[in-house]
Amino acid sequence: MAETDVTLQVLSRQDFNALRAADRAFDEGPLRLLASGMGCLDDYLADATSDSLFSRLASQLLEAALSHEAKGLTVHLSQAELGLRIGASRQTVNKILGRFVAEGAISPGYRAIIIRDRKAVRNRLMVPDELSAP
Numbered sequence: 564m565a566e567t568d569v570t571l572q573v574l575s576r577q578d579f580n581a582l583r584a585a586d587r588a589f590d591e592g593p594l595r596l597l598a599s600g601m602g603c604l605d606d607y608l609a610d611a612t613s614d615s616l617f618s619r620l621a622s623q624l625l626e627a628a629l630s631h632e633a634k635g636l637t638v639h640l641s642q643a644e645l646g647l648r649i650g651a652s653r654q655t656v657n658k659i660l661g662r663f664v665a666e667g668a669i670s671p672g673y674r675a676i677i678i679r680d681r682k683a684v685r686n687r688l689m690v691p692d693e694l695s696a697p
Contacts, residue, residue, distance in 0.1 A: 619649040620659050621687035624669070628678050636678035663687070 668683035
């Protein structure tokens with residue numbers, strides 16, 4: 564996702580292979596990119612297995628709000644998009660958001676969530692899963 568205008572150049576497979584054949588060091592760039600992506604994936608999987616859904620959702624809400632601080636504390640993500648980000652179904656995200664609403668931490672909207680109490684959301688960062696609790 565670009566925040567400013569960009570110019571994109573595309574190499575054909577033939578041109579890409581010609582660069583690789585001309586300079587074997589060129590192979591190193593894509594391999595480094597792949598390796599860094601694997602590191603990010605490893606971090607994501609570690610977080611996904613160690614943190615609760617409540618914690619992961621709170622983290623995503625705060626991260627999304629902070630990245631758009633100038634627009635206030637409104638998160639413009641659907642429940643389905645949040646589910647994809649935390650590894651949960653839209654229905655599970657809906658249940659967790661319901662708890663946040665009951666606590667007065669957020670207000671829901673169409674494809675938007677308004678953070679009413681940032682501290683209450685932040686306090687959820689270390690809370691274990693409690694979907695079965697009333």
